[in-house]
Amino acid sequence: MKIPETGRSKDELIAEMKQRKRADADWRGGKTWSLIYPAGEDIDEVLREANNLYLFENALNPFRFPSLREMESDVVSMAATMLNGSPGAGGAMTSGGTESIILAVKTARNRARENKGLDKTELLAPVSAHPAFAKAAELLDMELKQVPLDKDLRCDVAAAAALINDNTALLVGSAPNYPHGIIDPIPELAGLAAEHDISFHTDACVGGFLLPFVEKLGYEVPPFDFRVPGVTTMSADIHKYGYCTKGASVVLHADQSNLRFQSFYYDRWPGGVYGSMAMAGARPAAPIAAAWAVMNYLGEQGYMKQAQRLKQTAQQIREGIESIPELHIWGDPFISVMAFGSQSIDIMAVGDVMDDKGWHLDRQSGPNALHMMISPNHDRVAGRFLQDLREAVKAHGKSKGKEARYS
Ligand SMILES: Cc1ncc(COP(=O)(O)O)c(C=O)c1O
Numbered sequence: 330m331k332i333p334e335t336g337r338s339k340d341e342l343i344a345e346m347k348q349r350k351r352a353d354a355d356w357r358g359g360k361t362w363s364l365i366y367p368a369g370e371d372i373d374e375v376l377r378e379a380n381n382l383y384l385f386e387n388a389l390n391p392f393r394f395p396s397l398r399e400m401e402s403d404v405v406s407m408a409a410t411m412l413n414g415s416p417g418a419g420g421a422m423t424s425g426g427t428e429s430i431i432l433a434v435k436t437a438r439n440r441a442r443e444n445k446g447l448d449k450t451e452l453l454a455p456v457s458a459h460p461a462f463a464k465a466a467e468l469l470d471m472e473l474k475q476v477p478l479d480k481d482l483r484c485d486v487a488a489a490a491a492l493i494n495d496n497t498a499l500l501v502g503s504a505p506n507y508p509h510g511i512i513d514p515i516p517e518l519a520g521l522a523a524e525h526d527i528s529f530h531t532d533a534c535v536g537g538f539l540l541p542f543v544e545k546l547g548y549e550v551p552p553f554d555f556r557v558p559g560v561t562t563m564s565a566d567i568h569k570y571g572y573c574t575k576g577a578s579v580v581l582h583a584d585q586s587n588l589r590f591q592s593f594y595y596d597r598w599p600g601g602v603y604g605s606m607a608m609a610g611a612r613p614a615a616p617i618a619a620a621w622a623v624m625n626y627l628g629e630q631g632y633m634k635q636a637q638r639l640k641q642t643a644q645q646i647r648e649g650i651e652s653i654p655e656l657h658i659w660g661d662p663f664i665s666v667m668a669f670g671s672q673s674i675d676i677m678a679v680g681d682v683m684d685d686k687g688w689h690l691d692r693q694s695g696p697n698a699l700h701m702m703i704s705p706n707h708d709r710v711a712g713r714f715l716q717d718l719r720e721a722v723k724a725h726g727k728s729k730g731k732e733a734r735y736s
Contacts, residue, residue: 354689359710361689363702368572368635372623376574379615379622386614389605397614400621407624408565408579411541412533412554419585421606422577422617426534427461428608429564429580432591434465434499436562436582437528439590441498444526453492454501455484457508459532462501471498482660484513490521499528504536504553508693508700509659510666512536512551519559528561534578535666535702537565542636543664545629551663555583562587567620570665572627572635576616638705639665646703649715655722659698668698678728682721688714694733 356365367373383397391398401422409418423429434452441447451472454462458475466473474492479485484502493500500522502513515531522529531553533540544550554563560583567577582588588606595603627635643665650656650669656676659668670676680699683690690699707714 355687359704359707360687362700362707363691366569366572366702366704368638368705372572372626375622375626376619379619380574383614383618388612388614388617389610394614397617401617404567404577404617404620404624405579405581408537408567409555409581412537412563412565412581414555414581414583417584417586418555418581419588420579420581421588421591422620423580423607424576424609424612424616425568425578426459426532426564426566427464429534429566429578430459430461430530430532431465431468431608432580432606433530433562433564434462434471435469436587436590437499437530438469438471440528440587443590445495447496447498449496450498451494451496452499452501453489453497455489455503455506455513457482457484457506457511457513458501458503459507459534462532472496482509482511484518486514486517486521489518493521493525493527497525497527499530501530501532502553503532504540504551505663505666506532507535507666508698509668510535510662510664511660512553512663515551515553515560516557519557521559522561523559529559531557531560531563534564534566535569536663537563537579538567538569538571538632539636539639539665540663542629542632543640545633546637546640548640555581567624568616570635570639571620571623573616573620573623576613577620635705638708639703642705642708642711643667643703645711646701646707646715649711650718653719653722656718659696665703666701667703668693668700670696670698674722674725675728677731678725679718679721681729681731682725683717684731686717686721688717692731692733697733 354361386394388397404422405420438450441450451474452466453474453476455476456478463473476489477485500518502515502518505512519529540550563581565579567573568575591606593605655671655674656669659670676697676699677692680690680692693700
């Protein structure tokens with residue numbers, strides 16, 4: 330394909346894009362269980378306007394656009410307070426969970442290099458940790474060692490202890506993890522890391538903007554944030570349960586003096602000093618504006634309201650699944666992310682029927698499961714989903730052999 334010889338009209342292009350979009354997942358209808366986190370039309374409107382206002386600016390140079398610098402600093406500061414960082418905590422906005430994780434891993438690697446004189450470094454992450462840690466290890470030339478899970482599908486602390494050696498730079502736990510929605514034993518893992526003077530990262534990409542508000546609602550939440558001694562960095566995605574449009578996450582440091590291990594400076598070229606906290610060079614401004622806008626629009630009360638909605642829907646769905654004799658939930662997921670499987674029927678074949686009914690459930694392997702990430706707007710479709718699931722369990726054929734696939 331090549332760029333067309335002559336341009337086409339805007340109307341024609343928009344019409345074609347709308348036509349192409351018809352084949353995309355119907356997330357507005359509540360039929361997708363990951364990727365997008367719809368929470369309300371009013372929130373969508375705020376996001377639309379904030380994105381529009383900053384569509385063309387570039388967040389690479391904060392001196393040109395002081396409004397962006399202020400908003401980014403507000404977002405980071407609000408997130409650090411939300412996660413109980415001390416006044417000495419700090420961080421930066423990134424494009425998403427993966428970038429936050431890569432930067433946290435880089436911080437741990439460079440800190441271990443400087444403090445311990447390490448040349449080769451290793452990172453320890455549970456088998457259930459997000460692939461972003463494996464990606465970070467590959468990019469940063471570190472060795473990833475996977476920690477097995479215990480019988481409850483949580484990171485096995487004794488196994489982690491056995492894997493620590495002189496080259497270990499970082500230990501990781503999730504709050505919660507993606508595959509099963511389970512929170513790892515963060516206090517035990519972070520304590521272990523502190524004992525060995527290694528960095529510890531809580532991956533709260535999913536839980537960072539959810540667990541604090543569940544706690545504020547009065548529910549018990551396992552310790553996971555900067556109140557836990559030994560936690561040195563955290564990631565929390567605003568574009569998940571912060572309800573922002575894509576491209577917004579924060580990486581936070583318990584001690585902001587460690588930001589120097591995250592940052593990159595270069596001046597050996599004619600262009601002058603080039604300093605950057607991120608993986609990217611030019612950075613879109615719209616996610617910063619959208620994150621700032623949605624956090625201020627919802628406020629703590631708004632996030633608590635969404636957390637309550639989510640909790641009720643997740644409970645309804647979990648109880649509905651558990652009431653189907655052939656099915657069971659894997660482990661004890663904390664709230665809104667869960668995976669279910671079966672001892673007696675082929676869960677992948679159930680997934681095929683659900684596909685035919687228009688529900689997009691991701692498949693997982695080891696253990697075989699169908700995966701759900703619930704959003705507030707799923708409260709409208711939970712009943713219909715459970716009815717379809719009951720039918721799919723009763724009347725499914727042979728599995729079509731679709732593989733487990735995340736992206
Ligand atoms: C627990 C966890 N960590 C990290 C990530 C990576 O986030 P992103 O896809 O925004 O890079 C995800 C994504 O789903 C996740 O669930």
